[in-house]
Amino acid sequence: MEDKKTLFDVAIYLISSARDCLDEPAIYGPLRLLEGVNRVIEVSNSNPSLEDKFLNSMQKKISETVLEVMRDRNKFKDALNDLLLEFAEEMKKRTITSA
Amino acid sequence: MEFREVLKKRSMCRNFDGRKVEREKLELLVYAASRAPQGGNEPVREYILVDDARYVKMLRAVSPSFLANAKATIVICTDLKKAEETMGKQGRDILSLLDAGAAAENIALMAVELGLGVSFVRSSTDEAVKSILGIPARYRIDIIIGIGYKSRNRPPPIKGFPPKVHHNMYGVGWETSN
Structure with missing residues (x-):
């Protein structure tokens, strides 16, 4: 069983990524950010008070998008656009409903 | 298994299942690595076997390209001081790195025979890795290899x-015969 993920885990990952991005190809920057989002979702899954069904449902898609950068960079861009659109629609739904 | 079959099956794995990697298998992976060349026949290459889940977790945290959930890792490092003393700057900066790459590939090939998966990791966060594993300053972290049993749900x-x-x-193009 996986251990409980914490915000500290995400913070150290992001700091390591910031350092790594200085030496890595520029295209890895978006990849690291996406993986950061994945790890934020892992934290929310580990902590019932932070649970977010939408984020949870997006985790598989984000992981698949991360891998796309190795296969086809044009598809990676398309996948990122799709992902952004889904998040924007979710944000709109949440904002309008809560207004 | 035919060697060509091993070559064909060699790939990087990004999703492992929960099974622990047996100690004997880790030792066989190191044996495979030790069969790779070492420039000047000098023992400058060393291995750190990490199978404590706490340490694997910490390595993953400071190695952004460590995307896979490996259960064990082998860290290949080079004693730069010894490498320079015995092989000069070229040996320190180039030959030892080439040899470390060969050792890593031997591990990947042996993993196929052992039914394991591997994932190569290289990050620019060496100082953090050294701090976590207590590696002295004179060493260079060449590569971190995540190891585990391949998950059925892994991406192709x-x-x-x-x-x-x-x-x-x-x-001038080479025309292949097969």
Whole structure:
């Protein structure tokens, strides 16, 4: 069983990524950010008070998008656009409903 | 298993299942690595076997390209001081790095025979890795290899591409016979 993920885990990952991005190809920057989002979702899954069904449902898609950068960079861009659109629609739904 | 079959099956794995990697298998992976060349026949390459889940977790945290959930890792490092003393700057900066790459590939090939998966990791966060594992400053972290049993849910391996081969002279194409 996986251990409980914490915000500290995400913070150290992001700091390591910031350092790594200085030496890595520029295209890895978006990849690291996406993986950061994945790890934020892992934290929310580990902590019932932070649970977010939408984020949870997006985790598989984000992981698949991360891998796309190795296969086809044009598809990676398309996948990122799709992902952004889904998040924007979710944000709109949440904002309008809560207004 | 035929060697060609091993070559064909060699791939990077990005999703492992929960099974622990047996100590004997880790030792066989190191044996495979030790069969790779070492420039000047000098023992400058060393291995750190990490199978404590706490340490694997910490390595993953400071190695952004460590995307896979490996259960164990082998860290290949080079004693730069010894490498320079015995092989000069070229040995320290180039040969030992080439040899470490060969050792890593031997591990990847042996993993196929052992039914394991591997994932190569290289990050620019060496100072953090050294701090976590207590590696002295004179060592260079060459590569971190995540190891585990492949998950059934892993993504398909990324397809390779045919090698670009020249015949006798650069720019003259080599026509393959098969």
